[in-house]
Amino acid sequence: MSEIVISGYYGFGNAGDEAMLAAMIEVLTELASDIKITVISGNPEDTCRRHGVAAVYRLNFPEIIKVLSRSQLLISGGGSLLQDVTSERSLYYYLSIMILAKKLGTPVMLYAQGIGPVRGTLARSAMRYIGNMVDLITVRDEGSLAELKRLNVVKPPIHVTADPVLAMHQVDKQIGRRILRNAGVEGNVPLIGISVREWKDWKHYKDVLVEAANQLAEEFGARIVFLPMQWPEDCAVSKRMAIRTKSKAIVLTEEYTTSELLSLVGNFDMLIGIRLHALIFAAVMHVPMVGISYDPKIDRFLESLGECLAGDLQNLDAQSLVEKVRQLWPTSKAAKQSKVEQSTYLRDKAFQNAELALELISQRKWGKANHEKNNMA
Template sequence: MSNIVISGYYGSKNAGDEAMLSAMLEIFSELDPKLNITVISSDPDYTKIRHGVNAVNWLNVIDILKVLYKADLLISGGGSLLQNVTSGRSLYYYMGILFLAKLVRTPIMLYAQGIGPIYGRFARRLMRWFGNHSSLITVRDEDSLKELAMLKIIKPPIKATADPVLAIKPVDKQAGKNIFLKAHVDISKPIIGISVREWRDWTHYKEIIAQAADCATEEFNAQIVFMPMQYPEDVKAAKQIAAKMKNPVYILKEDFTTAQLMSLVGNMDLMIGIRLHALIFAGVMGTPMIGISYDPKIDRFLKSIDEEVAGDLQNITVDALMEQIRQKWHYKECYRQANLKRMKNLRILAKSNAEMALDFINRQK
């Protein structure tokens, strides 16, 4: 039996990261049902209950060293762990886990990572060392390859694949319908979903989303539903936007599972997202999407499916957002079919992350 330890932003009730873990576990169990997996989590009990997998506390160095010592491979990922745009401290934390793995001579795989940006000479030198002392690296987009090249990380095998969530299978839409009915959303009328987040206490983008949501409500007779990807933080941002609107909206206020969120998105006519994995859920479920960028990972994902952001949180305008809403609305079926076709190729690439990990382990035995 092979042993894998997975390090990432797990246990913090961020729907995107929990979806990544769900997708990874789903693919690994398909490829090797006997594989033993332990997750480093900020809430081990939550991870054990939600995913049915072993977990250790992310700050318990002794427990982490114990599981790493027995492991055939440390998987660092997926996600944008190795960057210091959203947080400077988290970069050093995830590098610290890599250091513990090196300490007990456990091979490292950087798994479907979104690399960078990494600012600061010391941080970049550390990243170069850990990258070149990894056994295998996969990244989820071509721009991450460029970041690795700029960092002069060249020693391990490196391949561009896709975000792990893209390997997950579409789900049945009935669960989403039930949630909408419970929230008194009329499923016979058009639904525009919006996924927002707080960012640096900025307010401009909230004003723009509020105005555009009002326009869309009136122009398309649509219902606006805010869907939290990180609960309860995203609910706060949704309430602030709703308070700026003239028309009533629905704000979902639960910590939904990955399957429930995907089912909700599958019942929407359009998803407007700041959160990356709300957009990825839309891609998997065949729902037309519009992305507003706060981080290069949004631009990179949309680029991978031949789409562009409507703007970023600083420069987004009502006109630019409404232009995309009208375009996606009038050609919904075209975008739906195009996205589903693109997802097939990305699903193969996403699955290859796990295939490469298991192939590496088998070659070491």
């Protein structure tokens, strides 16, 4: 039996990060059923309950040392852990876990990371130094590969794969239908999901989304449903926007599991998303999507699907957003098939992350066994 430690932004109520963890666990255990996984978490009790794995608190370094010292691999990922735009401290925290593992002789893999932007001089030096110490890197897009090259991280093997969540299986839509019914969504009407987040107290993009939601509700006879991905933070901004819509928009205010969120998205006829993993859920469930960028990771993901942005938070306008929705609704059968094929391709790439992780463990075990055999000889 192999033991793996996973480090990331887990236990903080972010649906995207929890989905990445669920996807990693799902694929790793599918490939190696006897594997033991321990997660470094901000809320170990919640992580154990939600994912059915062992967990240790992210600042309990004696316990982290204990689990790392007996493990065959540290996985750092996925998501945008290695950047200094939203927080400088978090970058150094994740790098410190990596260097701790290396000091203990535990191999380190960056797993489907979205790298950068890394702007600070000290941060770039730390990334270059520690990045070149790790054993294997997979990144979720070409932009992340380019960022590694700019940082001069060149020593480990590097593979461009895809976000871990894209490896997840589709789920039954009935779960989402039940949640929607309980929230007051009745009848056979088109549903447009909107995933919004607060950003720097900016107002313009919220005004645009409300204006577009009103127009789309009238033009398509659609019901607007706000879907929070960061709970409870996204609920507040969603509620403030929903009360400004002319139609009776619904805000889903509960904290949902990854399976429930996937099922909810599967019931939408269209998803308009600022949150990356709302868009990824749409890709998994083959739902047409329109992305709005606040970070390069949104642009990179949509580019991997052959999709275009409706705009970014600063230059978004209602008519361009509505026109983008019109172009995708209804989608022709040929276009739908093309998107399904692209999603399937990315699913295979996402699956490769776990295959490479387990291959790294096997190589290390084989190398260690050979070394011990030669010493005995």
